[in-house]
Amino acid sequence: MSVISRRKPFQKMKLSDQILADLHQWIARENLQPGDRLPNEKQLMQHYGCAKGTIREALKALEIQGFIKMQTGPNGGAEIQPVSLDRVLEQLRAFVHFQTITFQHIYALRGTLEIRLAENVAGRLTDDQLARLQANIEECDRLQKSGDYAKGRRVEIEFHDILTEACDNPILTVTCRFLNDLLRDLVSMRTDHYGEHRNFGQHNIDSHRILLKLLREGDRQKILAAMQEHMCEVEAYMLRADHQLMGKPGIRRAEAG
Amino acid sequence: MSVISRRKPFQKMKLSDQILADLHQWIARENLQPGDRLPNEKQLMQHYGCAKGTIREALKALEIQGFIKMQTGPNGGAEIQPVSLDRVLEQLRAFVHFQTITFQHIYALRGTLEIRLAENVAGRLTDDQLARLQANIEECDRLQKSGDYAKGRRVEIEFHDILTEACDNPILTVTCRFLNDLLRDLVSMRTDHYGEHRNFGQHNIDSHRILLKLLREGDRQKILAAMQEHMCEVEAYMLRADHQLMGKPGIRRAEAG
C-alpha cells in the first residue's frame, strides 16, 4: 500500500513529485549523511506501491539536485552525497540565463565581497595554492605577450577562483565563484579596442603580482588594501563596458529569429 | 537513428543524461525564450531513437532544473519557462544542508549586502510594498507583545525579503534572499534567554520603523546610514549566538543515531 495519500489535496500533483517530496523529508528527518544509502528501486516500488518508472523519475530528480549518486551492480543503488559547489553554480547560471545582467550588477557585490574573500584567506593559503596563483599569473603574462587578450580576460579570473579554494566560509565561496562565472560570460561579449585590452591586461597582471607577494608575506592589512585598490580599478574599467553593451541584454542576447 | 553518438567518449554516460545535455545545448543554441515549446515526447523518441522512459527522465531533469513546465492535453508538452528564484533558493539550501554555517559566515556578506540593497531600492518602493513593510512591522509588534519571540525572529526577516522585491539587480536579489533563508534556519536553533530575546525584538521593531520612515521620505544618505547602523547592531547580537552554538554544527545538527 502506498504511503503517499492519493486523495484530494495532492491529487493534481504528479506521483513522482510526491515521492520526491517524501524522500526529501526522509533525508532531512533521518539526517542522512554522505555515504548513507537509500533503499533500492525494488524496495521503493513496494513502499510507495508504484511502478519502476515512477520511482526512477523521483530518483532522477534527486540525482539532478545533487543529493544522490546512482550506481549499478551489487551494493549499488542511490547513495547520499553532498550537493557539490559545481552543481549549485550551474543552477545559478541557469537562473541568470533568463535575466539581464550588466557589469554594474556584478560589481555592486563583487567590489566588497572580493575584499571579504581576501580577508578570509589571508595567511591561510597552502603552498600548492600559492604555486598555482604564480602559474596563473605567468600564463596570463604569456597570453598578454602573445596578444591573445580575450583569453587573457578569462584566465585572469581564475586567479580569484583559486583564492576561493582557501575560503572557509561556504557562503562567501559560492557567491564569489558565482560572480566570477558571470564575469567570464560577460567579458566574452566585450568588443574593446586592442589598446584598451592590452592596458587592462597588463594592469591586472601587475596587480595580481602585488597581491601574490602580499599573500605570501601574510600582512592582513596590506592584503586588504591591495585588493580594495584592485577592485576599484577593475570596476572602473568594467563599467565602461556597460555603455558599450547598453541596449543589448546582458548575459544572453535575445536576438529574434 | 540517434542524433547522439553512442561511441567511445560518451559510452559510459547514461543515455538520459546525454539527451539532457543535448537539450541544454538545443535551448542555448536556439536561444529559446519562455513560452517556446520543445517537441513532444513522441517526436523526441524518434529524434533520439530511444524509448519513452528515457525521454521522460531527461525531461524530468529539465523540469527539476526549472527550465520547462510539463502540460497534458492537446498542445501540451514541455514549455520553456524562466528558472524561478524560488527554485534557485531551494538548490542553495540543499547545498548548505551539508555545510556547517554560522552567523559569522552569514554576516561576512550580509552586513554589506543589505546596505547595497537599501541603496538599490531607495526611492523605488511601490505603495503596495511600503504598505506590506508597515504591516510586517505591526505583526512583529503584535508577536512582541504576545511574547512569541521565536516567531518574531522569523517574521522580522520578511521585512528584508520585501525589500528584495523592489531590487532591480537579480544577483543582489538572489544573494540577499539566500542569506535571509539561512538566517531563518539558524535563528530557529537559538536558545536565548527571554530577556535577551525581548530586547532584541523591540530593537528590531524600532529600527524597522525608522527605516520605513526614511524609505518613505526617500533620502538616500539617511537610508544608507540607518541600514548600516541596523546591520551593525544585528550582527553584534547574532555573533553572540555563535558562541552558544559553538561546537555544534551550523544549519543542520549532525546528531549521531
Place this chain on the structure above:
DNA sequence: CTAGATTTGTTCGTATGTATC
C-alpha cells in the same frame, strides 16, 4: 580470469487521465 548474482538502465506494449476542440 571466468561465472554467476545483484542492481540499475532501457525498451516495449498498454491503459488511464486530462485538457482542447
Place this chain on the structure above:
DNA sequence: TGATACATACGAACAAATCTA
C-alpha cells in the same frame, strides 16, 4: 457531448554494469 492529442502510469522483459566467489 464526443473525439483527439498528449502526458502520466503500469508491468514485464531484457541489457549493461559491477561485485564476489
